Amino acid sequence: xxxxxxxxxxxxxSLPNFLLSQITTDRPDxxxxxxxxxxxHIQVETGIAIEKEQSNINTLFRFGMFNGxxxxxxxNYLINDQISSxxxxxxxxxxxxxxxxxxxNEAKKTKMGFLTHISIPTSPEIFSNNEYGLLNRxxxxxxxxDSDQIAYNIGYNKFKNYDGEFVYTLVYSKGFNSxxxxxxxxxxxxxxxSIFNFDSGITYQLDKNKQLDLxxxxxxxxxxxxxxxxxxxxxx
Numbered sequence: 001x002x003x004x005x006x007x008x009x010x011x012x013x014s015l016p017n018f019l020l021s022q023i024t025t026d027r028p029d030x031x032x033x034x035x036x037x038x039x040x041h042i043q044v045e046t047g048i049a050i051e052k053e054q055s056n057i058n059t060l061f062r063f064g065m066f067n068g069x070x071x072x073x074x075x076n077y078l079i080n081d082q083i084s085s086x087x088x089x090x091x092x093x094x095x096x097x098x099x100x101x102x103x104x105n106e107a108k109k110t111k112m113g114f115l116t117h118i119s120i121p122t123s124p125e126i127f128s129n130n131e132y133g134l135l136n137r138x139x140x141x142x143x144x145x146d147s148d149q150i151a152y153n154i155g156y157n158k159f160k161n162y163d164g165e166f167v168y169t170l171v172y173s174k175g176f177n178s179x180x181x182x183x184x185x186x187x188x189x190x191x192x193x194s195i196f197n198f199d200s201g202i203t204y205q206l207d208k209n210k211q212l213d214l215x216x217x218x219x220x221x222x223x224x225x226x227x228x229x230x231x232x233x234x235x236x
Contacts, residue, residue, distance in 0.1 A: 025232045026060065028201050028213040030186040031151050031169040034113035034139045036101045037064035040236050047213065047230020054080035068101035074117065083126055090127040093119050095135065109143040119159070133159035137167070147175040157188075165190045178205045182215075196220045201228070209234045 024035045027045045037043050046059040057077040065071050074095040081088050097117030104111045119133035137155035144150060155167040171184035180203040187196040201215025213230045 022208045023205070023211050023232060023234045025203075025211055025213075026062075027058075027230050027232065028203070028215040028228055029169070029171050029173075029182050029184045029199065031153050031171040031184060032099070032113075032115050032137055032139050033151065034101060034104065034111035034141050036068055036099050036113065037062045037070040037234075039064045039067055041234060042236060043232065043234045045230065045232040047228055049226045049228040051224075051226045053082050054078060062099075068104075070099045072097045072099060072117065078127060087124065087126070090124050092123050092127050093129055093133075094122045095119050097135070099139075111141045113139040115139055115153075115155075129159055129162075131160045133157060133162075149173050163190045163192065179203065180205075195222055195224075197222070197224055 023043070024033055025043070025045050026032050027047060041064045043062040044059065045062070046057070049056045049058065056079070059075050059077075061073040063071045072095075074097075076092045077089065078092050079089040095117040097115065100114045102112040102114060115137040117135040119129060119135060121128045121130050121132065135155070135157045137153045139151075139153050141149055141151035149172070151169075151171050151173070153167070153169040157165045157167060166189045167186075168188070169184060169186040171182050171186075173180060173182040181201070182203075183198075183200045185196070185198055187194070189195075197217055197219050199215055199217035201213060203211055203213045205211050211232045213228070213232070215228045216226065217228070218225045
């Protein structure tokens with residue numbers, strides 16, 4: 001646990017301090033936003049999720065490549081003393097992908113997008129899926145008012161030698177000046193597994209380019225529970 005917080009502190013301290021446009025992130029909830037990164041900009045979203053027996057440091061790099069298209073690199077560094085007696089921590093498989101804006105119409109108050117990633121078996125065998133996977137999501141958000149929003153994701157993940165997995169999320173969020181809050185339901189379904197979870201949290205805009213977040217999640221039909229703290233920054 002102490003090692004996890006130390007790693008997080010180093011991660012925060014190493015991030016640069018730039019001043020750019022208003023930041024919109026894909027964390028800390030499980031629902032991905034339809035908003036894409038502006039052409040020429042880069043955004044880094046990182047945080048640590050602490051569970052009973054393990055901790056996971058997630059870092060997402062988002063690159064604005066074209067109008068309405070961003071490229072993405074997602075990494076997770078897992079710390080778990082129970083997985084192996086020989087190795088306690090490692091990066092898990094990297095995910096490389098893109099987000100595409102389908103509709104971003106302020107008049108209609110509805111935004112839509114599509115997100116796809118390829119999971120690449122880059123990590124040691126015990127930390128890896130050991131095969132390629134395709135992870136896809138259709139993304140929608142609806143602005144209820146200037147401060148209230150509902151969003152949802154519907155997706156399907158498939159690895160070659162595993163059953164396909166249907167994933168879903170539904171989140172309500174509200175803004176209060178520099179603060180934001182959310183409550184969310186999310187889960188996944190496959191032929192032999194059904195997982196249903198709840199999470200909630202807050203965000204705080206340090207300025208128009210930097211955001212802190214704090215959240216927790218627990219399983220509604222399983223033993224999931226974690227606390228998460230994160231930091232995001234936009235720059236070009």
